Amino acid sequence: MFAVSRDPFDVTILLRSAAIKPLFARGPSPTFRVFLAALAALGLILADHRHQHLAMVRSALAFVTYPIQYAADQPSALVRMTREQFASTDELRDENLLLHRENLLLKARVQQFEALEAENIRLRDLLGSSLDLGERVVIAEIMAIELAPYRQQVMVNKGTKSGVFVGQPVLDANAVMGQVVSASPFSSIVLLITDADHALPVEINRNGLRTIAAGTGLSEGLELLYIPKNADVRVGDLLVTSGMDGRFPAGYPVARVTTVRQDPDNPFTTVIAEPTARLDRSREVLLVWNLSETSRQQALAGDAPQSRGTE
Template sequence: MSTLFLRSSSVNIRFGVFVVLSIMVMFVDHNQGHLKIIRSALSTLVYPLQYIVNLPVEAAEWVSVSLATHNNLLEENDRLKRDHLLLNSKLQRYEILESENQRLRNLLESSFRLNDRVLVAELVAVELQSFRRQIVINKGQREGAYDGQPIVDAAGIMGQVIHVGPFSSTVLLITDPNHALPVQVNRNGLRAIAVGTGQRNKLLLENLTNNADIRVGDLIISSGLGQRFPSGYPVGQIEKVTRDPGEVFAKVLIKPSALLSQSREVLMVWPYKNINETKSTTGNETIGDKIE
């Protein structure tokens, strides 16, 4: 019992001494600041331990922030992709509308060159059989279309109507082998016949002798003979002239002015003599076996 009492007294004494010493150290440090150097040194020694202890917490916070930032970036990237796709689709639509408006403006300008009544029609189908060059437009009997009616685009003559339905019409293009068109050389008025070859962008100029005054680059226009197509409207441009001494006639190839493979809008023309007619009363005029 006495031993236990002595141990307890010794602990209390030591605790009291430590308390007194601590109070004295705090008092001295507060009033005189002699322990700042020691405290600074201890802080320097303890800092690595504090850093190591806080490292897992900071790492967890960094990972959390990084994941949140990554997710935000992914969401932002997805949003930007959607916006980009939407803007691209709108831009393409605007470009399509701009192209369509330009085509219509060109048609309007070309209509001013014609003194006849005209009506805009749209292409709805293309004949895909070999050597046949035909299209279908969305105007028919309701609009007064008739067999033999001229069809042009903003650049030149395209062809003529060969069949009229209630709501649509079939057009024979000038490149069809069954089509022939009276033309003349714009430079000198030399007359000839432009016939289709069945090729997409080729016409053949017939009835021109080897010594005819024709040149590559000459503009070929409609002559108006036959009173079907408007006179003076572009047909094409001479692309190649072949003169064979053993032949009477030169072989002359023309590239059509009309955009036969590109035009979506065309002009139906009612020549002055047919303005009050709803259909041709005399049928198709022919030159040989070809339709003019």
């Protein structure tokens, strides 16, 4: 016969021992579990790398986890928006000032490019004019200008060191401008044809009528002296140098007639002409050396190509 214990504590222990029983009497070791996990991971990596079998799985996981990523990024995005919205007035003012300065610099550079382009065009015009002259010429730049009433003269940056002499003709790319009245080693004074003290022998290119073009002291006007009332002078006639003074070579453009007026009290016809040279706008001028008649004929015949040049 068996003895039955009446101790409640012993009964409880027996019941708990009967209720808790392990599912497996003995499971795999931890090392084997790690090995299986590593082998499975390696297999997944090879399968995804070689055959892209897990692309769909990744897409599904990315779709599932996107709300989580979006929610995690919201605090930093909120901070950035707040910083941009509440940027200080000083920072905006400094940025605006910096952009304004950069804009001014860019505009200045554009102006320099435009000035260089205009200067290039002027120099090309001068070069083309010098090749057409059949004379020896040198290009000079205007340093100073005086266009006060009854005083029309400019200063150029060439002097006796460059061979400049008093009485030397001066032209721009279009026509006669004046002549040198004073020369120093490195600069010269040019009296413009519009000066009240300047007079130039000219002729009408259309009919060969000779006259004197005198300066009026105004940059836009020359007056033709001693034109008879029956002379054939018309508005638009081109005046060229006649070469009668032995200083200006013949045939250079001087001015174009703008006014022909008959005054009852004046025995001569009043004729006003406008210079074709850009007296108030030219930046560079041509100083001309006359060729001798023999050299001129050789140059025209093509026997002396060295007779004309620029310095």
